Amino acid sequence: MIRALIGVLIAAIVAAFMRAVIGMISREVSDTLNPKAAAPQPPPSPSQAALRKCPVCGTYSPGDYCSDLCRDKAK
């Protein structure tokens, strides 16, 4: 009886530990693959003075290009 209880307890602890490890690894992997997704982007403010027109798609943005995609296309 007690052995069964201990078995259930250990299984629960191992399951919780595995979930924590898997969560940590998946967060690490998604940070590595896509570091921009981890950092929250500030919302674009319409009152921003230095907006430039993206030469690739014409979208106005604070940088020279509206996105990395357009910067890559311009190369």
Ligand SMILES: [Zn+2]
């Ligand atoms: Zn663009």
